[in-house]
Amino acid sequence: MASGAQRRIKSISYAKYGYLFILPFFLVYFFFQMWPLINTFIVSFHGNGKNVEAWVGLQNYKDILFGGTRKVRVIHESFFQCLRNTVILWVGNFIPQLALSLSLAVWFTEAQLKIPGKGFFKIVMYLPNIITAASVAVLFLQLCGQSEQTPGAINLILYKLGIVTRDPGSKLYDCIPFIDGVWQSRIVIMFIQTWMWFGNTMIMLMSGIQGINPSLFEAASIDGASSGQVFRKITLPLLTPIMAYTLITSMIGGLQMFDIPFLYNNTGTPKDHIKTVAVMIFQYFHAQADENKMGYAGATSVLLFFITLALGLIAFYLTRDKDEIAKKKQRKKIAQQAKRESKQFGGISI
Amino acid sequence: MSDNMKSVYGNVKDNYSFKIKLKSGILVLWFIILTIICLLPIYILVINATRSHTDIANGLSILPSDYLKKNWSTVFTKPEFKLIFSAFHGYKNSLLITVCSTFLTVFFSALTAYGIHVYDFKLKEISYSVILLVMMVPMQVTSAGFIAFMSDLKLTNTYWPLILPAIAAPGVVYFMRSYMKSSFPLDIVEAARIDGCGEFRTFVSIAIPMMKPAIAVQAIFAFIASWNNFYTPNMILISVDLKQKTLPMMVSALQSSDKLNDYGAIYLAIALAIIPIIIAYVFLSRFIIAGVALGGVKE
Numbered sequence: 301m302a303s304g305a306q307r308r309i310k311s312i313s314y315a316k317y318g319y320l321f322i323l324p325f326f327l328v329y330f331f332f333q334m335w336p337l338i339n340t341f342i343v344s345f346h347g348n349g350k351n352v353e354a355w356v357g358l359q360n361y362k363d364i365l366f367g368g369t370r371k372v373r374v375i376h377e378s379f380f381q382c383l384r385n386t387v388i389l390w391v392g393n394f395i396p397q398l399a400l401s402l403s404l405a406v407w408f409t410e411a412q413l414k415i416p417g418k419g420f421f422k423i424v425m426y427l428p429n430i431i432t433a434a435s436v437a438v439l440f441l442q443l444c445g446q447s448e449q450t451p452g453a454i455n456l457i458l459y460k461l462g463i464v465t466r467d468p469g470s471k472l473y474d475c476i477p478f479i480d481g482v483w484q485s486r487i488v489i490m491f492i493q494t495w496m497w498f499g500n501t502m503i504m505l506m507s508g509i510q511g512i513n514p515s516l517f518e519a520a521s522i523d524g525a526s527s528g529q530v531f532r533k534i535t536l537p538l539l540t541p542i543m544a545y546t547l548i549t550s551m552i553g554g555l556q557m558f559d560i561p562f563l564y565n566n567t568g569t570p571k572d573h574i575k576t577v578a579v580m581i582f583q584y585f586h587a588q589a590d591e592n593k594m595g596y597a598g599a600t601s602v603l604l605f606f607i608t609l610a611l612g613l614i615a616f617y618l619t620r621d622k623d624e625i626a627k628k629k630q631r632k633k634i635a636q637q638a639k640r641e642s643k644q645f646g647g648i649s650i
Numbered sequence: 651m652s653d654n655m656k657s658v659y660g661n662v663k664d665n666y667s668f669k670i671k672l673k674s675g676i677l678v679l680w681f682i683i684l685t686i687i688c689l690l691p692i693y694i695l696v697i698n699a700t701r702s703h704t705d706i707a708n709g710l711s712i713l714p715s716d717y718l719k720k721n722w723s724t725v726f727t728k729p730e731f732k733l734i735f736s737a738f739h740g741y742k743n744s745l746l747i748t749v750c751s752t753f754l755t756v757f758f759s760a761l762t763a764y765g766i767h768v769y770d771f772k773l774k775e776i777s778y779s780v781i782l783l784v785m786m787v788p789m790q791v792t793s794a795g796f797i798a799f800m801s802d803l804k805l806t807n808t809y810w811p812l813i814l815p816a817i818a819a820p821g822v823v824y825f826m827r828s829y830m831k832s833s834f835p836l837d838i839v840e841a842a843r844i845d846g847c848g849e850f851r852t853f854v855s856i857a858i859p860m861m862k863p864a865i866a867v868q869a870i871f872a873f874i875a876s877w878n879n880f881y882t883p884n885m886i887l888i889s890v891d892l893k894q895k896t897l898p899m900m901v902s903a904l905q906s907s908d909k910l911n912d913y914g915a916i917y918l919a920i921a922l923a924i925i926p927i928i929i930a931y932v933f934l935s936r937f938i939i940a941g942v943a944l945g946g947v948k949e
Contacts, residue, residue, distance in 0.1 A: 324758050586888075604791050
């Protein structure tokens, strides 16, 4: 063990390397992420369109949250519509996704079951997650085509199954509007999101289950617990932290949902009923120079930031290193005790 | 043991193993259904890439046709396609951006994690806490300020804003630090110092080789994330030539496909964007699955 003096010498001579090594990270972080974040706040206090330079204070927030004149009410309504869409799309993909991944994770880790090719199934189920989301959106746009003369693959399958009908005279298909329909298109997007993410969630939950002490499962199996009981009384309670983490990260990811809602349309402009907050921000700062809504984009981003921050803090709290905190407390205690003892002996340590 | 007991015991045992077998059988069936759901869209994509427009419009097929060559020439020579889609420029640009940013991500994340792990300095704990805190701030939140700042610097329509921010990847730093905590003893650094090795050289020639597993996993994830990124390029490369666009941007241009009016060729173009990454996945899947289990990396 190094004594206090030795440690001090070491820290004097090498501390500068510590700063030097972490410097690039913090420089780049400040330049490309921190400053843009501050800049977003600044932009959110400025005007829109030609007034981009003018300071308007909290006007943008007031407009978005409470509405006002007719021109502004459109933005107010659009924001809450987008927020609602985001929540609907997220809830509609998270619930089936969690149910599916949790059941799969439990089955994959159950020792008694003899399932051949577990590795293969895992690899296949994770596959959709690595494909470019933009390509997936365009692919599903093709598969879900609703044109009357030339429907997409899904409508053709439904035609074969007898669900979609075809007019015998004009030979036109009576397609299900998977792209234009309000709930149909939402369901397709929920399906795509579930399809892309259930493999990832499954593997995370599996690693969580494998982290549970196996002797607990053994004891339960010796006591004759059914697999349902094992799941309810052991797996689920011990898996709560990692499930909470999955929930929060998925929520943050859901708030950013952009690629698929943005691209899932064949007109070039996203439909109102699947527009998410991220799409709205993107459209606002991407409009033509004179019509841009930079101020509104900034204010919406700031609102999104605070929601994300709250969720992130919860995730941080749930995943902090508990051992490290306990160790730190112990170290503090020892230090205090040593101090007290040294006082007892008149300040001379022994 | 009486005969009675034996028969009861035997029955229970048979019953138990029968139950297990039945459950396994049902589960395998369910897994096969899920496998089909996972692969079906990709399968239809590949099959339709080899079929003609009229075939696709008239119905489905489970067997490939012989239209691949025709579709190929349509994608690469027809003016409507040439205007919005150029696979090889897409590959080149995506690869350039992805390789550079992947390298920067893993190198500087390892450097940062090493700096925090090995050295004792006043701001050590604070800087690590900051990194953990900012891990969750998504790009979408800072994008309005980011684009305003980049256009002030006249960096829009260049690759710099797509490559340089990769140096600061908080999630990767967190992963590397956790890895170093468990498998990088500080005695090695001491030994290198005694042998007269410089601090930076210790990092490059001792720490990096020791962290190879962590670096490999994170490199794969950084590569996939950057390759699939559509949001940032779409935001930064506003008015560039087709030759400078990334692959996801080109694919996204196919969405308003009414003008193109050739389904076979559209499917082929999407397939050209998706297939390379699937091939890479088939080879690297073992590492990827292990990596997800280790780190829980979410986009």
